[in-house]
Amino acid sequence: MQTVFTISTQGHGLYEMTDHAAAWVQSTGFLTLFVRHTSANLLIQENADPEVRKDLRAFFARLVPQATDPAMSYRTHTYEGPDDMLAHIKSALLPVSINIPVTAGRLALGIWQGIYLFEHRDAPKQREVVAHLQ
Amino acid sequence: MQTVFTISTQGHGLYEMTDHAAAWVQSTGFLTLFVRHTSANLLIQENADPEVRKDLRAFFARLVPQATDPAMSYRTHTYEGPDDMLAHIKSALLPVSINIPVTAGRLALGIWQGIYLFEHRDAPKQREVVAHLQ
Amino acid sequence: MQTVFTISTQGHGLYEMTDHAAAWVQSTGFLTLFVRHTSANLLIQENADPEVRKDLRAFFARLVPQATDPAMSYRTHTYEGPDDMLAHIKSALLPVSINIPVTAGRLALGIWQGIYLFEHRDAPKQREVVAHLQ
Numbered sequence: 001m002q003t004v005f006t007i008s009t010q011g012h013g014l015y016e017m018t019d020h021a022a023a024w025v026q027s028t029g030f031l032t033l034f035v036r037h038t039s040a041n042l043l044i045q046e047n048a049d050p051e052v053r054k055d056l057r058a059f060f061a062r063l064v065p066q067a068t069d070p071a072m073s074y075r076t077h078t079y080e081g082p083d084d085m086l087a088h089i090k091s092a093l094l095p096v097s098i099n100i101p102v103t104a105g106r107l108a109l110g111i112w113q114g115i116y117l118f119e120h121r122d123a124p125k126q127r128e129v130v131a132h133l134q
Numbered sequence: 135m136q137t138v139f140t141i142s143t144q145g146h147g148l149y150e151m152t153d154h155a156a157a158w159v160q161s162t163g164f165l166t167l168f169v170r171h172t173s174a175n176l177l178i179q180e181n182a183d184p185e186v187r188k189d190l191r192a193f194f195a196r197l198v199p200q201a202t203d204p205a206m207s208y209r210t211h212t213y214e215g216p217d218d219m220l221a222h223i224k225s226a227l228l229p230v231s232i233n234i235p236v237t238a239g240r241l242a243l244g245i246w247q248g249i250y251l252f253e254h255r256d257a258p259k260q261r262e263v264v265a266h267l268q
Numbered sequence: 269m270q271t272v273f274t275i276s277t278q279g280h281g282l283y284e285m286t287d288h289a290a291a292w293v294q295s296t297g298f299l300t301l302f303v304r305h306t307s308a309n310l311l312i313q314e315n316a317d318p319e320v321r322k323d324l325r326a327f328f329a330r331l332v333p334q335a336t337d338p339a340m341s342y343r344t345h346t347y348e349g350p351d352d353m354l355a356h357i358k359s360a361l362l363p364v365s366i367n368i369p370v371t372a373g374r375l376a377l378g379i380w381q382g383i384y385l386f387e388h389r390d391a392p393k394q395r396e397v398v399a400h401l402q
Binding site: 028029030043044045046049051052054055056058059062063093094095098099100101103108109110112113134 | 136166168169170171172197198205208209210211213219222223225226227229230231233262264266268
């Protein structure tokens, strides 16, 4: 059983998509989500305090700073824009696919866990997430 | 086929749980493990030399230093304690779920691979790991 | 349905293995790949511009610098060679297993996504990747 969720993004940041997945699953099995892009990721993170997402973004913005930062002078892949190679690096550090067990039709997430699409590009995008349940 | 393993942790570090998983699997299929927390992870790593785990912890402690370190001054999520946001960041960098093929009732791990719960909090915790075999 | 792909590596770098996987899958389901090593990873990344792989390697070489770099002075696991502990750290930051949905016999990869074995050791190696389709 497969479907595709399309998530609209308006710049980099974490977009919660827990409800998309929770509404779609049924029975017992497990859910695999897979993002079809190399400049956005899937992430399970705390969904209580928005400051967690703010700080996560700040951490990754320091780990992979802006293209104009001297620390990024090694960068050669530039023709898709200044934020593209940064997005590929973040994409390598974060999950492309995640698995979540489903028990009696409910995602077995912990109480504080939410599912996010983590967008790394500045421009608006339509992101495809393939969902597979079995 | 699902179960939940509960792992007791006493402060941050890597807790091996290979035996829990190895004893539970059977037949051919594959095993998914999923940690129901946003401040601990699952990790497959070398289980021969304990110095590997020591050095891994040292690396992550440098990448995400203590809350008192000036490099962490961007942190805004503070009310759950000084080690909480650090734990969320490490949690984003490391796996929440892992998949291991099972062949004839045995985990298809490489000879040096062990399964660990990587705890990031200082306080003792009971961590839940959902196991799903199919 | 399981098989093992063996990938020969000649030093660190990204070795594309998309064709191995694409030729093996069939029907609808999903594919899990699992690398049986703690000093190499699997990675889904852009397979259009080779500069992306070059820059990714540069990023990881800065994040986890050579053993002679003062930033790595905490390292205690040394007896398997100067590049071994660096490889374990990279191995913790990158995927050991990946899942890819399969739709009507085709990998549901995005148009720019390729599958790579990311080798972290300098010496030539034979790397085993277990594939499981269901």
